[in-house]
Amino acid sequence: MVKLILLVAIIYAIFHFFIKPKPIQDKKTTKEEQDEDIMVECAKCKTYVSSKEAIIKNGKYYCSKECAKDDN
Ligand SMILES: [Zn+2]
Known part of the structure; x- marks a missing residue:
């Protein structure tokens, strides 16, 4: 036992x-x-891009350099 x-x-x-x-x-x-990476919305054209590819300017996400430049 x-x-x-x-x-x-x-x-x-x-x-x-x-x-x-x-x-x-x-x-x-x-x-x-x-x-x-997470999807973030472009502050200019509202296109969703991955956080790795997004451009961060003034605490906002942008899909491209053009959008970051235009939103000044
Ligand atoms: Zn954009």
Whole structure:
């Protein structure tokens, strides 16, 4: 009887050990999602561009240099 309890405890410990790393992978995925570029609206022509390609001028997003220049 004592051996059976010990066996269950060992199996539980092994099971727990293999399941544990999963939440760490979930945190990594969340971080990658935050690094992804978001779509922003051009303050001049209202065109949506990715935040990586957008030009930021006076705290506003613009799709191109022309739009940033014209909106002065
Ligand atoms: Zn524009």
